[in-house]
Amino acid sequence: MAPHSPPTSPQLHDGDQLAAIDLGSNSFHMIVARYTLGQLRVVDRLRETVRMADGLDGKGGLSGAARQRALDCLARFGQRIRDVPAVRVRALATNTVRQLKDPQAFLVPAEAALDKPIEVVSGREEARLIYLGVAHAQPPKPGQRRLVIDIGGGSTEFIIGRGLETLERESLQAGCIASTRRFFPGGKLSKKRWKDALTEIGAEFQQFAGLYRNLGWQEAIGSSGTHKAIGEICAAMKLTKGAITAEALPQLRDRLLQADRIEDIDLPGLSNDRRPIIAGGVLVLEAAFEALGLQRLMVSKAAMREGILYDMLGRGSDNDPRDLSVAALTQRYGIDEFQAARVEATAMRLFEQVEESWDLDDDDARMLGWAARLHEIGLVIAHSQYHAHGAYVLEHSDISGFSRQEQQVLAALVRTHRRSIPKNAFDALPDRLLLSAKRKAALLRLAVLLHRSHDSETIPRLDLSASDERLDLIVDKKWIDSRPLLRSDLVGEAEDMQGLGMAFKPFVA
Numbered sequence: 001m002a003p004h005s006p007p008t009s010p011q012l013h014d015g016d017q018l019a020a021i022d023l024g025s026n027s028f029h030m031i032v033a034r035y036t037l038g039q040l041r042v043v044d045r046l047r048e049t050v051r052m053a054d055g056l057d058g059k060g061g062l063s064g065a066a067r068q069r070a071l072d073c074l075a076r077f078g079q080r081i082r083d084v085p086a087v088r089v090r091a092l093a094t095n096t097v098r099q100l101k102d103p104q105a106f107l108v109p110a111e112a113a114l115d116k117p118i119e120v121v122s123g124r125e126e127a128r129l130i131y132l133g134v135a136h137a138q139p140p141k142p143g144q145r146r147l148v149i150d151i152g153g154g155s156t157e158f159i160i161g162r163g164l165e166t167l168e169r170e171s172l173q174a175g176c177i178a179s180t181r182r183f184f185p186g187g188k189l190s191k192k193r194w195k196d197a198l199t200e201i202g203a204e205f206q207q208f209a210g211l212y213r214n215l216g217w218q219e220a221i222g223s224s225g226t227h228k229a230i231g232e233i234c235a236a237m238k239l240t241k242g243a244i245t246a247e248a249l250p251q252l253r254d255r256l257l258q259a260d261r262i263e264d265i266d267l268p269g270l271s272n273d274r275r276p277i278i279a280g281g282v283l284v285l286e287a288a289f290e291a292l293g294l295q296r297l298m299v300s301k302a303a304m305r306e307g308i309l310y311d312m313l314g315r316g317s318d319n320d321p322r323d324l325s326v327a328a329l330t331q332r333y334g335i336d337e338f339q340a341a342r343v344e345a346t347a348m349r350l351f352e353q354v355e356e357s358w359d360l361d362d363d364d365a366r367m368l369g370w371a372a373r374l375h376e377i378g379l380v381i382a383h384s385q386y387h388a389h390g391a392y393v394l395e396h397s398d399i400s401g402f403s404r405q406e407q408q409v410l411a412a413l414v415r416t417h418r419r420s421i422p423k424n425a426f427d428a429l430p431d432r433l434l435l436s437a438k439r440k441a442a443l444l445r446l447a448v449l450l451h452r453s454h455d456s457e458t459i460p461r462l463d464l465s466a467s468d469e470r471l472d473l474i475v476d477k478k479w480i481d482s483r484p485l486l487r488s489d490l491v492g493e494a495e496d497m498q499g500l501g502m503a504f505k506p507f508v509a
Contacts, residue, residue, distance in 0.1 A: 175284070189261060346451060387416075422499075471504045
């Protein structure tokens with residue numbers, strides 16, 4: 001099977017189908033929608049309990065059983081979207097895959113099973129997408145702030161937002177599966193264990209609870225299956241009509257703790273599927289109620305999967321959230337915008353000349369443009385090795401709208417835009433992104449090199465041709481003769497380009 005190409009942002013037409021897949025730590029979800037008259041209409045939903053988090057061994061490994069459950073599910077999902085082009089499918093992996101010591105050992109067979117690329121998102125990016133899904137499903141009142149909590153299998157996300165935008169995002173390692181395993185080993189329940197666990201989780205929540213309470217919100221909403229299950233139990237116990245309240249939660253907890261073991265939990269409205277993990281979910285939610293002073297939590301049916309769909313619409317329009325993030329980084333790190341614009345313009349000029357012969361696409365163009373805008377981000381730290389500093393910032397920051405793989409591509413481009421190419425510069429990238437990343441790196445290197453002097457003079461001639469892993473550049477003789485340092489740099493670049501596996505030859509005409 002040929003490696004998957006990275007998806008580009010879809011240009012949508014009436015009747016097109018889109019698919020969003022959420023590889024959660026407890027369940028895998030897929031939602032398929034049709035784009036009609038500028039709106040998304042859901043045509044299919046699939047959900048399977050996979051419990052990937054149950055397979056974590058604490059050392060970054062995943063059990064064979066959990067891995068196989070995941071692959072079997074993805075194969076079934078892949079069959080459903082076989083005719084949907086990869087450009088209109090986005091599959092995102094969350095907490096469990098983030099914890100794997102070697103994510104590619106899972107992602108490579110997972111992509112083969114789904115027959116589509118899979119990205120990994122950070123906890124804060126997961127939080128943004130969760131909020132986006134809830135906000136579209138239940139539009140907030142103008143100007144009001146909203147708190148959204150999502151208890152997943154491996155982590156819990158807390159978001160405060162206004163309208164469709166997030167104001168604060170947090171992700172903590174305290175999901176329903178993870179907390180059940182952590183605090184009730186062997187399935188044993190007791191009031192003492194519960195109290196100790198509540199204290200421990202509450203202490204973790206305190207790191208952001210003060211900030212959140214000071215900012216405040218007008219309504220609170222819980223998304224995900226855990227909140228839905230707890231809301232249904234509260235209704236079945238006639239404590240509420242489906243919401244979760246500060247009065248109902250302790251009564252539910254006391255009823256739960258009448259059982260000595262998890263398998264003996266007897267709660268009205270609780271499904272057999274949810275029983276093994278409900279203790280951890282209720283525990284996390286009670287800790288959240290106490291830390292944030294919650295009185296009432298409404299329940300939303302929407303979650304990250306819906307957010308992925310609406311984010312895809314943004315990526316296919318002029319409202320790509322990644323553009324806003326790059327602009328914010330430019331401001332925050334004081335990047336020379338004029339120099340960045342010159343480098344970007346030249347990089348795009350080179351890109352247009354080789355995109356067909358190198359099989360590059362619109363997504364590659366966007367990534368190259370962002371790398372050009374951010375290539376000097378490391379100068380805020382130090383001039384020496386600023387390309388290495390910049391790469392570190394881009395790889396390890398939470399950048400809204402970007403998946404981990406996208407950040408790793410950005411980091412690799414910035415790391416390799418000058419000086420020699422480290423042998424491990426592209427090690428973090430999956431194989432399917434490796435070739436295009438190296439080709440974009442070559443284009444960025446040339447663009448940066450051609451603007452080393454930081455002057456605003458237009459480059460008169462710039463003809464670039466590419467074949468396989470070879471680049472030939474023709475520049476104006478009179479122009480290059482007046483720049484002996486640049487001429488020397490271009491000649492020396494032939495040796496550095498070998499680090500990208502490319503042959504490079506500059507000419508004058």
